Structure formats: C-alpha cells, structure tokens
Amino acid sequence: MIAEAVVSSVIEKLGDLLIHEGFFLREVCGEVEWVQKELTWMQAFLKDAETKQNDARVKKWVEDVRDIAYKAEDIIDEFIFKIEQKRRGFLGPIKKTFARHQLGKEIEKIKNQLDEISKRRSNYGIKDLCQGGEGSSSMSESLREQRRTSHLYEQTELIGFQEDIRTLVARLSEGDRRRCVISIVGMGGLGKTTLAKKVYNHDAVKKHFNCCAWIYVSQEYNVKDLLLSIMRCFMIPTEDPNVDQLRVKLFEHLMVRRYFVVVDDIWKTEAWDALAATFPDTNNGSRILLTTRNKDIATDADARCRPHELQLLREDESWELFNKKVFFQEDSHCPQYLEGLGRQIVAKCHGLPLAVVVISGLLSRKPGLLSEWEKVLKSISWQFVEGDANISPILALSYEDLPYHLKSCFLYLVAFPENYEISVEELIWFWVAEGFVHARGAETLEEVAEDCVQELIQRSLIQVVKKSFIGTIKSCRIHDLLRDLSISKAKEENFLHRDTDPLFM
Structure with a gap:
C-alpha cells in the first residue's frame, strides 16, 4: 500500500527533524511530535486496511491519509530546504523566524486534518473493519532477512x-x-x-x-x-x-x-x-x-x-513450472497436503506461462499453509478467453501481496520506457534517493535495495536481462503487461506524474 509507504517516510522524516533540527523548531516541537505520533497510530491501521480496500469507506479513508501524508512530506522538505539556506547564510534572522512561523501554521493545519480523519475512522466504523493481518507482515519480514540467489529459479524459463x-x-x-x-x-x-x-x-x-x-x-x-x-x-x-x-x-x-x-x-x-x-x-x-x-x-x-x-502450456508443463517457481530449491516439489489446492490454482492459469509464474512467485513468499493457499485460490477471478491476454486480475493479486516498500519500488518502474533495459545499479540509486528502502540492521541501504531487486525477480514481477561473470544482476526489464499494471496502479495511487515522454531515454 502506497499510503503506508508515504506515512512511514513522513514518520521517519519527522523523527530526523526532531532529533537534528530541534534548535530551529523550538516552539513548534510539540506540534511536530503530535503529528508524528498520530501518523504512527494511523500506520498501524493502514497495515490492516490493505486487505479491506474493497470496502468504499476504507478506500476513501486510506486516500485521505495518503493525501495528508504527501502534504506533510512537502512541508517538511520545504522547511529543511530553508534550514539549509540559513546555514549557508541565505536567510537572515527575520526570514528564519518567518520560516518557523510558517511551519507552525502548516503543522497546525495538518493536525486539524489528521484529527478529522481520526474521527471519521470511528464515526464510519472503519476501526472495526481493519482487524488482523499481522501474520503476513511478520512472514514478509522474516523472508526479507534471507539472502537469495536467482540461479535456482531461472531454470524455469525452459519449461515447455x-x-x-x-x-x-x-x-x-x-x-x-x-x-x-x-x-x-x-x-x-x-x-x-x-x-x-x-x-x-x-x-x-x-x-x-x-x-x-x-x-x-x-x-x-x-x-x-x-x-x-x-x-x-x-x-x-x-x-x-x-x-x-x-x-x-x-x-x-x-x-x-x-x-x-x-x-x-x-x-x-x-x-x-x-x-x-x-x-x-x-x-x-x-x-x-x-x-x-x-x-x-x-x-x-x-x-x-x-x-x-506459440501454444499454451500443457497441464503437466504448467504443474512443473509451478513447482519449480514455488519450491525453487533443487529437487523440491509440492507437499501432498497442498497438491490439491496447487493443481486448482494452476488450472485457473489456463496454461498461460506469465499467469503461472506470477501466481507461483506470490505463493513462493507465503507460508505453506492450507489457509493461505485457499485465500489465493479464492482471489483468482479472471476468466480466460482464447486469444485474450487480459490477466490483470492475477497480476494485480501479486501486486497487492507486496509489502508496502516493495509496492513503491515496483511502481517506480513506470518511469522507464516500455521494454527499456534498466540498469540495476542505477535503479538502486533511484530507490534509495526516493526513500523507498530503509535501514535494516548493519546492512547498507544499497544492500537492502539489492534484496528488493531479488524479491521482485523471485515474484516474477521483473525479469533478468544481463548478469555479470560472477552472477550478480546487471540489468532487468518489466514485461509490458506488468508495466501496464504499474501505470494503472501509479495513477490510482497518485504515485508518479508521468509526462508523454519517458523520464529515461
């Protein structure tokens, strides 16, 4: 959910502001702390709201939170810019005081809007709708700690x-x-x-x-x-x-x-x-x-x-592809207690390789529980028509399963032209600069971003184009159907304004 990513970024920026710029904030420190705490509470609700956006009330509330988080981020960035001007001697004491006064006024507006949004959450029963969801989040956290290599699942490209x-x-x-x-x-x-x-x-x-x-x-x-x-x-x-x-x-x-x-x-x-x-x-x-x-x-x-x-995959080929994508370690296969559900999921893909690998990528990041696989099976709603490649419901399902920071990373790919060969090194720089990745233990932001690349590859949301002689990924691309999804979601989330000409040529 992009709203959660934006809120997380704003909370982090507010924390940095309070720690490093307390002298400049002075009398508005209390208001800034209040906004940070309120957004932290909202972030907890947003984690649960992610699975409830089919309810119009939740969707509207999430949009309101996202919009106010964007406003808060703009206000913080502008204030930090003015602080830097002061440090470089571009602002005199009067303008510095005026900048702090303006921040106070804007923060007061944010406070009032956040208070109103919080009231709506209770008034319209949104609080009761947003319950649970902690299991998948903790699972994602544990999976992200694992360093992955791509050679184990690239073999799937040859099937069929x-x-x-x-x-x-x-x-x-x-x-x-x-x-x-x-x-x-x-x-x-x-x-x-x-x-x-x-x-x-x-x-x-x-x-x-x-x-x-x-x-x-x-x-x-x-x-x-x-x-x-x-x-x-x-x-x-x-x-x-x-x-x-x-x-x-x-x-x-x-x-x-x-x-x-x-x-x-x-x-x-x-x-x-x-x-x-x-x-x-x-x-x-x-x-x-x-x-x-x-x-x-x-x-x-x-x-x-x-x-x-080119023909659709046979049933046995689809099942082989599914097994190698979900259980990508050597000689792994679907356990017997999941096989019935697995075959039903594969049947819903109708032999279309992209549908198989994307749904398999989603399941590869899930715990091997009957309840989790049943949820995925029930969520596959697309109807296959011969010659029709509209598999957006399956692709959207995989997108919705992404942790919020990976959603931001995925949506950023819309900035590149169709079929563009994306340098992984440059992509990582962009993600870090945009604040999509956050510190994790002793790892650098670049190392965390590399794991994000690997995660998107394993989920089959991006494809490897070139590798170095030692096996590291040098460039990648996004399938045009997945790119269409990223454009649609980016517009829906107000994530990125894209002019007619691509950003990178």
Whole structure:
C-alpha cells in the first residue's frame, strides 16, 4: 500500500527533524511530535486496511491519509530546504523566524486534518473493519532477512519451450537460402520474448551467423533509434547521420555477411515496413526473427514463411513450472497436503506461462499453509478467453501481496520506457534517493535495495536481462503487461506524474 509507504517516510522524516533540527523548531516541537505520533497510530491501521480496500469507506479513508501524508512530506522538505539556506547564510534572522512561523501554521493545519480523519475512522466504523493481518507482515519480514540467489529459479524459463527451440533453431540454420522472416506469434504472456532469447543465445545459432543483433520495437518506436540500435549490435561506427544515411550504411554492411536479427515486440506493419528495405537478400541464408501478437504482421513480413504459433502450456508443463517457481530449491516439489489446492490454482492459469509464474512467485513468499493457499485460490477471478491476454486480475493479486516498500519500488518502474533495459545499479540509486528502502540492521541501504531487486525477480514481477561473470544482476526489464499494471496502479495511487515522454531515454 502506497499510503503506508508515504506515512512511514513522513514518520521517519519527522523523527530526523526532531532529533537534528530541534534548535530551529523550538516552539513548534510539540506540534511536530503530535503529528508524528498520530501518523504512527494511523500506520498501524493502514497495515490492516490493505486487505479491506474493497470496502468504499476504507478506500476513501486510506486516500485521505495518503493525501495528508504527501502534504506533510512537502512541508517538511520545504522547511529543511530553508534550514539549509540559513546555514549557508541565505536567510537572515527575520526570514528564519518567518520560516518557523510558517511551519507552525502548516503543522497546525495538518493536525486539524489528521484529527478529522481520526474521527471519521470511528464515526464510519472503519476501526472495526481493519482487524488482523499481522501474520503476513511478520512472514514478509522474516523472508526479507534471507539472502537469495536467482540461479535456482531461472531454470524455469525452459519449461515447455524445448520443442519450440529445436524447431526454430533448425528453421534458422537450414532450409531456404533466401532471406527469411520467421515470426513467433501469440498472445501477451505466452513467453515469445523468452523463447526468442533462448534461440538467439543458442550455440548453433551463434556459430551459423556472422553477426547477430537484437532490437525492441514496442508500441511507440523511433525508426532512427531502431537503426542505431542495430548498428551498435553490429559495432558499425556512425556519426549519427540522418535516417537515409543510416539505412544505406547498414545495408552495405550486411550485404557481405550472413546476419541474424531479432525484432522483438512489433505491433504495427508500418514498423516492419520502415525497416524491411534495410535488410538485403543476398541468398546466403540470412534470417530475421519477429515476435508479435498480430498474425497479420507475420504475413506482411514474409508471406512464404509460416509463423511459429506459440501454444499454451500443457497441464503437466504448467504443474512443473509451478513447482519449480514455488519450491525453487533443487529437487523440491509440492507437499501432498497442498497438491490439491496447487493443481486448482494452476488450472485457473489456463496454461498461460506469465499467469503461472506470477501466481507461483506470490505463493513462493507465503507460508505453506492450507489457509493461505485457499485465500489465493479464492482471489483468482479472471476468466480466460482464447486469444485474450487480459490477466490483470492475477497480476494485480501479486501486486497487492507486496509489502508496502516493495509496492513503491515496483511502481517506480513506470518511469522507464516500455521494454527499456534498466540498469540495476542505477535503479538502486533511484530507490534509495526516493526513500523507498530503509535501514535494516548493519546492512547498507544499497544492500537492502539489492534484496528488493531479488524479491521482485523471485515474484516474477521483473525479469533478468544481463548478469555479470560472477552472477550478480546487471540489468532487468518489466514485461509490458506488468508495466501496464504499474501505470494503472501509479495513477490510482497518485504515485508518479508521468509526462508523454519517458523520464529515461
């Protein structure tokens, strides 16, 4: 719950303010302490309210608390800024007194609003609605203490894809000498990109082609950026000329090579048409691999080459994937007393890999109790329709299960463009700077943030893109369906204002 994260941040800032800036606060110390204590009490209710937001009264009360916490945070930040101005000699004694007076007035307003919100909690019966919930919180705390490694559960990516990989590798390295465009087609969440990566990194493919490139297209694309991305993969030097010059230079480079290019997540035939003429056909067995949800794009790209239509997982494959995601230690499997519920949960995913891994990621962080698994089963409400990738209820269920600080970390991903390769090091800096992670024992904030990355990976809410030679995660990305969820939740929570242009390019 974002409200709890904001309140927690404000409580911490108020505590720091009272400790380090007591001299400047003087006569308003009492009011600041009152606000801190009242918010601390509200934070306790917010923990319980998290599971009750289907009640309109609770939802409205939570929104009121969140809004007042934002206001308090802005007031504190402004006052701290003015204190720094004073220390640097930018504020005289009159302006310093005025700043403290203004803080007092604003804190008084916050007090009155908090008092009103507290009364509403009792007047409308919200206090009685918010009971319990401590078990899952303590479980999350104990789980966060565990250092995790990703290699144990990355093996799950191969489940259900072995035959697809063999077929595609053969089609890429054998058959027609002409330049062929092979398309992987299927609904969102089937694993098209995961399959394409396995093929792209296959030893037989690497040996067969002189040069390989991978580009993401997505719904919003820029032709010049796509061409530059291909040229960087092929290590072609460029001084950033115009689009026509890029096309010519790339075409000439590929004329004398057997090349392989993956064009991932293409949504429009116009996007392919803008790139097609750049790839020469010199009858040397060059290949292009597209991933798309739209079969018409596959036909437009190469009518003579049948698309590779990705299928839903079989029941046994779904169960194997579920077991390896929930019980990711080597040779672990679902205990017999949970198997009946587990199979019912898997059946609700209808063989869609993304649905299986996300719900499995949620259960991997839960205690192995019948009551916990029953709650999850009852909460899965989505109805599967062939060809329909709207699995937002399952994804939302996993989001709602996150501890409040991880919700903030997850929602922050909306700041990055679709299919953007996110540097984990930079992401950690951003999370720490935003105050999403808090000190834990002797660990640094960066170490705590690294655990947050691992937690989101294990829950299958973000995906590993690159790792260092010693196994640490260097970059990650978010699936576009999960990104859609983060955008929706960020708007709902008033978490982040996002302009038309992404923050990071």
